[in-house]
Amino acid sequence: MKICDETVRAAVDSGLGGIQLDAAQKQAILAQCRPTVAVAPPRRAARPLRRVLAVAAAFAVAFSIGGGVLAAAPELRQSLSILGAETLQQLQPINQVSEDQGIRMEVLAAVNDGQVAVVFLSLQDTAGQGRVEPTSQLYDSEISGANFTRGEVVDYDAATGTTVLRLVADASESMAGKKITVSSKSILSGEDRHAPTYSGYTVASLRAATGDAAIQYPQNLAGSMVGGPEMDRFSRLLESGKMPALKAWSEPVSLPGVDWAAVTAAGVVDGQVHVQVAPDEGMGRVNRLYFSLETAAGEPVDCTQVNMELGERHKMGRFQSYNDLTEYVLIPPREIADPGSLRIMVDRITYRSFVEGSWSTTFKLEEASDALRFECNEDMQPWILTSVQVSPVAVTMTGTGEMRAESQSAEVRVFLKNGAEVRASSVSTSTNGEDIVCHNVFDEVIDLAQVDRVLLNGRELPMERTAP
Numbered sequence: 121m122k123i124c125d126e127t128v129r130a131a132v133d134s135g136l137g138g139i140q141l142d143a144a145q146k147q148a149i150l151a152q153c154r155p156t157v158a159v160a161p162p163r164r165a166a167r168p169l170r171r172v173l174a175v176a177a178a179f180a181v182a183f184s185i186g187g188g189v190l191a192a193a194p195e196l197r198q199s200l201s202i203l204g205a206e207t208l209q210q211l212q213p214i215n216q217v218s219e220d221q222g223i224r225m226e227v228l229a230a231v232n233d234g235q236v237a238v239v240f241l242s243l244q245d246t247a248g249q250g251r252v253e254p255t256s257q258l259y260d261s262e263i264s265g266a267n268f269t270r271g272e273v274v275d276y277d278a279a280t281g282t283t284v285l286r287l288v289a290d291a292s293e294s295m296a297g298k299k300i301t302v303s304s305k306s307i308l309s310g311e312d313r314h315a316p317t318y319s320g321y322t323v324a325s326l327r328a329a330t331g332d333a334a335i336q337y338p339q340n341l342a343g344s345m346v347g348g349p350e351m352d353r354f355s356r357l358l359e360s361g362k363m364p365a366l367k368a369w370s371e372p373v374s375l376p377g378v379d380w381a382a383v384t385a386a387g388v389v390d391g392q393v394h395v396q397v398a399p400d401e402g403m404g405r406v407n408r409l410y411f412s413l414e415t416a417a418g419e420p421v422d423c424t425q426v427n428m429e430l431g432e433r434h435k436m437g438r439f440q441s442y443n444d445l446t447e448y449v450l451i452p453p454r455e456i457a458d459p460g461s462l463r464i465m466v467d468r469i470t471y472r473s474f475v476e477g478s479w480s481t482t483f484k485l486e487e488a489s490d491a492l493r494f495e496c497n498e499d500m501q502p503w504i505l506t507s508v509q510v511s512p513v514a515v516t517m518t519g520t521g522e523m524r525a526e527s528q529s530a531e532v533r534v535f536l537k538n539g540a541e542v543r544a545s546s547v548s549t550s551t552n553g554e555d556i557v558c559h560n561v562f563d564e565v566i567d568l569a570q571v572d573r574v575l576l577n578g579r580e581l582p583m584e585r586t587a588p
Contacts, residue, residue, distance in 0.1 A: 260437025310472025324460030333387025
């Protein structure tokens with residue numbers, strides 16, 4: 121499988137592990153993010169924090185307060201002193217506010233190494249309506265000049281109703297010393313992941329209820345996703361235009377427990393379960409449906425799944441969108457003795473609040489700090505790794521050629537003088553078919569003077585310090 125921007129974008133790793141903060145570090149984070157205006161607390165009791173994307177980079181929010189704020193908040197000096205003066209000097213205080221629709225966004229701090237920028241911000245519902253919660257996110261966040269912008273929840277302060285976020289941006293060209301704009305057109309909150317529920321149909325009973333389903337071959341396929349054991353086979357069917365889709369019924373029907381989408385067609389075609397769904401123009405734009413199969417005994421079935429996006433695609437910001445119709449296809453594995461007995465399950469992710477508005481701040485990034493660099497000519501079969509750079513925020517690997525799924529991996533590990541390994545959970549890769557750039561963004565901002573060694577696939581590299 122060839123790796124390109126399209127396949128990489130779909131595979132960007134967002135599964136970050138939880139961390140533990142001691143009381144001093146957490147207090148430092150929350151103290152920096154407390155609002156400068158008085159806000160009534162949300163009327164609804166806050167749910168326990170669920171760290172969807174918690175990261176050790178929470179430490180860096182505390183760094184951003186700098187000397188001036190430290191003088192005004194002497195109670196923070198002790199907890200911040202453990203971070204070291206060198207680390208404090210690497211972060212750029214911002215403290216710019218944008219407010220709309222009764223929600224306040226404050227950009228707290230930023231740090232960059234040129235192509236990677238990390239921005240810390242807080243969200244707060246100044247109207248006290250509880251629209252900012254531990255799961256709040258900028259639904260379509262953007263940092264100007266970046267190819268990717270990824271948001272991660274750091275923490276939530278129930279006393280002020282403040283959610284702290286970290287945005288990571290990757291760019292093709294250096295952003296250092298340039299003006300950037302951090303913006304969003306919508307804020308999404310109140311995530312609820314529902315347990316799978318039985319639809320009331322088995323494969324056999326759906327076939328009996330719908331009869332011979334009317335099918336068509338999609339002429340307006342806006343997009344698709346394929347996963348599971350027979351992914352390659354059904355990817356080829358989609359590419360060749362031979363994957364059938366259902367013709368919509370004259371009247372849609374409701375789906376139990378779902379008031380933001382309707383079923384426009386359903387049936388069984390060649391043993392494959394098809395369910396076609398139309399979202400409404402409200403919460404249906406952001407809520408998500410998932411279908412799966414399980415045995416009569418309640419055991420999940422590892423089936424191939426195809427999602428076909430049909431009709432017009434409606435853009436929501438730079439990266440987000442939704443379609444008029446989505447057709448979900450479940451293909452039971454061939455070794456199942458009685459596929460008709462499999463139960464069709466419905467899963468969903470819903471949100472309580474979707475606020476549309478305009479939040480934007482513009483500021484000039486400081487120049488990038490120096491870095492550790494190693495020039496090389498490593499054959500990664502078939503691409504060539506030409507350099508490895510370690511900055512305070514990321515490892516950047518550059519290369520040339522064509523990266524493929526079967527290529528040799530390039531594992532870079534960074535160790536500090538205290539023996540700790542620097543975690544890098546956020547990963548992105550971009551390529552134009554010739555040049556390759558991989559960013560592994562650290563979970564914390566590091567002091568390069570504290571780097572002890574850098575390993576590439578287990579071999580220590582002779583890194584040289586370079587000026588920005």
